[in-house]
Amino acid sequence: xxxxxxxxxxxxxxxxxxxxxxxxxxxxxxxxxxxxxxxxxxxxxxxxxxxxxxxxxxxxxxxxxxxxxxxxxxxxxxxxxxxxxxxxxxxxxxxxxxxxxxxxxxxxxxxxxxxxxxxxxxxxxxxxxxxxxxxxxxxxxxxxxxxxxxxxxxxxxxxxxxxxxxxxxxxxxxxxxxxxxxxxxxxxxxxxxxxxxxxxxxxxxxxxxxxxxxxxxxxxxxxxxxxxxxxxxxxxxxxxxxxxxxxxxxxxxxxxxxxxxxxxxxxxxxxxxxxxxxxxxxxxxxxxxxxxxxxxxxxxxxxxxxxxxxxxxxxxxxxxxxxxxxxxxxxxxxxxxxxxxxxxxxxxxxxxxxxxxxxxxxxxxxxxxxxxxxxxxxxxxxxxxxxx
Amino acid sequence: xxxxxxxxxxxxxxxxxxxxxxxxxxxxxxxxxxxxxxxxxxxxxxxxxxxxxxxxxxxxxxxxxxxxxxxxxxxxxxxxxxxxxxxxxxxxxxxxxxxxxxxxxxxxxxxxxxxxxxxxxxxxxxxxxxxxxxxxxxxxxxxxxxxxxxxxxxxxxxxxxxxxxxxxxxxxxxxxxxxxxxxxxxxxxxxxxxxxxxxxxxxxxxxxxxxxxxxxxxxxxxxxxxxxxxxxxxxxxxxxxxxxxxxxxxxxxxxxxxxxxxxxxxxxxxxxxxxxxxxxxxxxxxxxxxx
Numbered sequence: 070x071x072x073x074x075x076x077x078x079x080x081x082x083x084x085x086x087x088x089x090x091x092x093x094x095x096x097x098x099x100x101x102x103x104x105x106x107x108x109x110x111x112x113x114x115x116x117x118x119x120x121x122x123x124x125x126x127x128x129x130x131x132x133x134x135x136x137x138x139x140x141x142x143x144x145x146x147x148x149x150x151x152x153x154x155x156x157x158x159x160x161x162x163x164x165x166x167x168x169x170x171x172x173x174x175x176x177x178x179x180x181x182x183x184x185x186x187x188x189x190x191x192x193x194x195x196x197x198x199x200x201x202x203x204x205x206x207x208x209x210x211x212x213x214x215x216x217x218x219x220x221x222x223x224x225x226x227x228x229x230x231x232x233x234x235x236x237x238x239x240x241x242x243x244x245x246x247x248x249x250x251x252x253x254x255x256x257x258x259x260x261x262x263x264x265x266x267x268x269x270x271x272x273x274x275x276x277x278x279x280x281x282x283x284x285x286x287x288x289x290x291x292x293x294x295x296x297x298x299x300x301x302x303x304x305x306x307x308x309x310x311x312x313x314x315x316x317x318x319x320x321x322x323x324x325x326x327x328x329x330x331x332x333x334x335x336x337x338x339x340x341x342x343x344x345x346x347x348x349x350x351x352x353x354x355x356x357x358x359x360x361x362x363x364x365x366x367x368x369x370x371x372x373x374x375x376x377x378x379x380x381x382x383x384x385x386x387x388x389x390x391x392x393x394x395x396x397x398x399x400x401x402x403x404x405x406x407x408x409x410x411x412x413x414x415x416x417x418x419x420x421x422x423x424x425x426x427x428x429x430x431x432x433x434x435x436x437x438x439x440x441x442x443x444x445x446x447x448x449x450x451x452x453x454x455x456x457x
Numbered sequence: 458x459x460x461x462x463x464x465x466x467x468x469x470x471x472x473x474x475x476x477x478x479x480x481x482x483x484x485x486x487x488x489x490x491x492x493x494x495x496x497x498x499x500x501x502x503x504x505x506x507x508x509x510x511x512x513x514x515x516x517x518x519x520x521x522x523x524x525x526x527x528x529x530x531x532x533x534x535x536x537x538x539x540x541x542x543x544x545x546x547x548x549x550x551x552x553x554x555x556x557x558x559x560x561x562x563x564x565x566x567x568x569x570x571x572x573x574x575x576x577x578x579x580x581x582x583x584x585x586x587x588x589x590x591x592x593x594x595x596x597x598x599x600x601x602x603x604x605x606x607x608x609x610x611x612x613x614x615x616x617x618x619x620x621x622x623x624x625x626x627x628x629x630x631x632x633x634x635x636x637x638x639x640x641x642x643x644x645x646x647x648x649x650x651x652x653x654x655x656x657x658x659x660x661x662x663x664x665x666x667x668x669x670x671x672x673x674x675x676x677x678x679x680x681x682x683x684x685x686x687x688x689x690x691x692x693x694x695x696x697x698x699x700x701x702x703x704x705x706x707x708x709x710x711x712x713x714x715x716x717x718x719x720x721x722x723x724x725x726x727x728x729x730x731x732x733x734x735x736x737x738x739x740x741x742x743x744x745x746x747x748x
Contacts, residue, residue, distance in 0.1 A: 182559055184639045184669050184706065187566050202712045219567040260558050289705060290558035293533060319703040323695070334637060334703025335611025335666055338692035339734035342716075345695050346733055354696070356703040387613040387620075389596030390484075418620065419596060442617065443735040 070286040072300045073116040075165040077282035084255040086248055086266075087278040091167030100141030103166035104134035113140040116163040118305040120200075120283075121151030127161065130169055137166055162304065170280060175268030176235060177201055178249060180256045182263070182287075183216060189256060191215045191223070191249060193231045197268035223253035244277045259297055260290030309372050316368040318357055325350025327449045328379040328411075330369050332357050332386050340385045343442060349450035352379045361391050363399035370403045374411075381412045381452035383445055386419075393417040393425035401432040412437065412452035416445035459586035460606075460631050460651040460658070461549060461575075462525065468592055469523035469547065470495040471514065471530055471538045473505050477553075478529035481594050482506050485527075488597040490590040494521040496538075514538075514545040525549035527583065527592045532556035535579065536565040543572040551592045552579035555637070559705070562640045569642060576642025580705065582612045582634035593634065603628015604657060605741060608648040609664035610635050610671070610706070614692060614734065618664055621738025627745065630658040637666075637704030644671045646678045653683055660686040660745055662737060663728070665719055667693035668706045672719035676726045686744040687728040690737050691716045 078088045092103035093116070104111045115127030122128050127149045131137035141164050150158035175197035183190035194212045196204045204212055213234045217223050225246060232245035248269075256264045263285040270280040291298050303311055313320030319334065323341075327349045331337035334356045341351035353376060357369050373379060386396050396417060404413060416439040417425040429436040437452065439445035468485070472478040473495025483506050486492050494508050494517045501512030511517040514526070526547045530538045535554040542550045543565075550569060557579050569576045577584055583593010588602030599616055601623040609615040615634055622629060633648050635641055645663055652658045665672040672691060679687075693716040696702050698709045709715045723730050731740045 182563070182639060185671075185674075187563050187640045189560070189563070205712075219563050220571075257560065260560055262559065287559045288701070289532065289556045290560070293558070321697070321700050321702060323697065331613075333611060333613030334707060335609070335614030335664065335692050336617060338666060338696055338702055338707070339614050339617070339690070341695040342692060343734055351695055354702055387616050389599070389613070389616055390480075390594065419599065419616065441735065443733070446735075 070288055070291050070297070070301060071118040071305065072284055073118065073163065073302065074114065074282055075116055075163070076300045077284045078279065080255060080259070080284060081279055081282055084251045086251050086255070087276070088282065089168045089170060089278055089280065091165050094141060094164050094166050095145070095162065097138045097141040097145065100164060100166050101134045101138035104131060104137035107166070107168050110169040111137055111166050112169050113137055113144060114165045114167060115144050115147070115149050115161040116165055117149055117154065117159040117161060118302065119151055119153040119159060121153050122149065125149050125151040127151070141166070159305065170270055171273045172268070172270045172280070173273045174271045175280070176271070177204070177267045178252065178269045179263070179265040179267070180252055180261070186216050188219050189217045189253070191217060191227070191231060191253065193235055195235055201267065217253065222257070223250055225250065241271065241277055248277070259294060260287045261285065262287045309375050313355070313372050316365070318355060318365070318369055318372065320372055321354040322376060323351055323353055324378065325352045326378055326380040326453050328352045328373040328376065328382040330355050330357060330373060330382065330384045332359065332361055332391060336385065336387060340383065343446040344383065344449060347446040347450045349446070349453055352376055359391060361386060361396045361399065363402055366396065366399035367403040367406065370407055370409065374407065374409065379411060380456045381414065381449050382409070383449040384413065384415045385442070385445060386417050388417065388419035388422065392420045394421040394428055397425035397428040401428065401434065404434055412456065414439055414445055414448040414452060416440070416442065459589060460655050462584050462586045462590055462592060462631065464489060464589040465491065466525055466590060467491050467493045467521065467523045469493065469514070469517050469521065469526040471526055471528045471542065473497055473510060473529070474500050475529055479505060481529060484597070485591055488591045490592065493523055514541045514547065518545040518547065523547060525551065525592060528552040528554060530554060532558070536561035539565040539576060540568045543569040543574045546572070547574060549575050549577070550642070551577045551581070551583050553581060553583060553593060555580040557638070559639050562638060566640060566642050577633060578636040578638070578641060580638040581636030581641070582615065584631065584633045586631045587629050595632070595634070599623060600632070601628035603630065604659040605629050606648070606652040606655070606658040606661040607632035607664070608635060608645050608661060609633070610637055610666050610704070611664050611692065612637070614664055617734065618662055618690070618737045622662070622741060625738045625742040627738065627741055630655065637706055639669070639706040641706070645675045646671070649675065649678060649683060652685065658685065660688070660741060662741060663687060663689040665689060665691040666704070666707050667696050667702065667716050668704070668708050668714040670713065673722045675728070676722050679726050679728070686748055688737060688741045688744060689723050689728045689730050690734050691719045691723070691730070692734065
């Protein structure tokens with residue numbers, strides 16, 4: 070789960086990580102007032118769940134409150150396109166009005182789940198202000214990673230070691246150590262999956278603070294953090310994906326023409342892959358999960374068909390505990406109820422698959438029944454071509 | 458002697474009195490697994506599916522001495538069950554549960570390692586040695602006893618691969634569902650180490666997917682010497698970056714974990730990579746016939 074920069078900075082404040090003076094603004098008037106309250110030159114920063122905002126024109130320096138109002142006027146409501154938003158961009162609804170910093174140096178500090186080593190790792194670098202992946206490619210020796218032992222947690226000596234490796238001035242080491250400790254505490258206590266300060270700025274007058282803030286949370290843990298769950302911004306998510314999650318379905322919209330309904334994430338990805346291999350384009354990823362009850366199948370169909378690009382549907386179910394005849398009945402009733410008017414290719418394997426095939430054939434609707442995965446992919450691709 | 462699990466392995470079921478636990482432990486018993494007891498706090502002293510239920514893993518261990526346990530406990534409590542099993546000294550811990558918070562899994566797995574136990578999963582279908590026993594939720598009937606090992610990060614895609622192998626006459630020695638989470642207790646390399654010295658396994662199928670670097674780690678491991686044929690399929694060539702594809706661990710993040718990278722790495726090694734998920738069985742048949 071992602072949150073906005075202004076929300077991440079609020080969390081940083083709560084965990085004693087220094088951030089610039091800043092106020093969220095939803096209108097140009099609020100932006101002007103915020104700048105006036107801050108009483109110094111500010112930056113007006115678009116708030117979206119993606120990076121690259123500066124290059125996209127979403128971050129503007131405002132020397133006066135009037136400038137702040139003007140920039141906010143332009144930025145709020147703009148469709149901001151960055152290299153992370155995709156070509157369609159995001160509509161900006163909120164800005165963060167923040168004191169402008171006179172930065173002497175930009176560092177990087179982050180915490181992330183290290184899946185290979187099954188721990189949390191702290192990552193710091195002297196090369197802040199650019200994407201850390203780029204630093205990892207060009208100058209990996211400038212990145213220092215510390216695996217944090219899960220039993221011991223982050224001890225001060227570990228944070229201190231990172232601060233010294235950054236070549237901090239002696240008087241900054243203590244502040245840096247404290248910041249890293251607090252970042253780790255925040256990470257653990259909120260069940261984050263990623264927490265990044267990029268840049269971690271040292272200003273010309275010796276202040277040390279998080280000029281930017283990014284925190285992603287572990288979706289599996291959000292249910293036990295009501296405060297974090299409340300930070301979710303549904304307008305940053307795909308409506309069909311929100312609907313699917315509410316129905317306990319896993320759905321990711323793509324831009325092809327073959328809608329897919331599959332049980333199991335790996336099989337669902339493999340189904341998308343084989344469609345492409347056979348000359349088609351998958352419209353989505355959809356895992357109906359174990360169960361595949363008639364209600365589930367109906368919800369899945371609704372979500373699939375909400376995508377206007379879908380010209381044919383491929384249903385691929387491997388029934389182990391799940392009985393294929395139950396799924397077939399669910400498919401038939403959903404197709405009838407929703408009046409599906411695109412070709413439907415069905416491949417049901419496993420428990421009672423033959424009975425399922427007969428149910429589909431006797432339904433009075435035209436399903437194309439495939440006996441194996443390759444045949445299913447061929448039929449689906451041919452069905453799309455026939456519709457054109 | 459199959460790796461990890463055979464007909465003599467005594468199995469405990471944590472969460473046995475829940476609906477999943479009750480249903481699947483009965484399926485396991487019907488398959489031939491030696492289920493000896495269950496654990497549900499508060500239900501100690503009762504019976505379920507013909508086996509005694511205990512309040513704690515420690516009591517179950519004392520009375521019934523299980524070698525392995527399977528966990529059917531909801532996500533916010535499952536890590537606790539893993540640690541309880543490890544503390545009771547149960548050598549093989551299979552966690553089916555999906556949705557456990559990652560930091561909990563990290564904590565539990567660290568503890569399991571300290572106790573010298575083995576964790577399979579979480580978020581996995583389990584482990585099966587066809588014809589002998591199964592620990593988990595996989596459908597027994599699609600499997601056939603044979604000599605192909607299977608290591609898979611998936612659930613139903615594993616069944617697809619197994620069904621293909623069975624249909625070309627290649628039975629399976631042991632199939633391990635490694636799990637779809639970011640942090641899992643047993644990875645491809647761990648499974649390969651077990652299969653390397655298993656006289657009942659002559660070849661191995663690897664089913665990978667986007668996310669992490671476990672498939673790339675296979676390539677490094679093979680350089681130390683592994684002389685059984687390997688076929689791999691990696692799911693998610695068509696997956697977009699940055700999106701979680703169902704499994705918590707199936708995400709291309711920070712420039713790492715794309716299917717294309719894994720496939721390119723595997724193709725540099727002795728692993729035979731199939732581009733189509735429909736060709737897993739056929740490709741293995743070809744390899745085995747050649748050998």
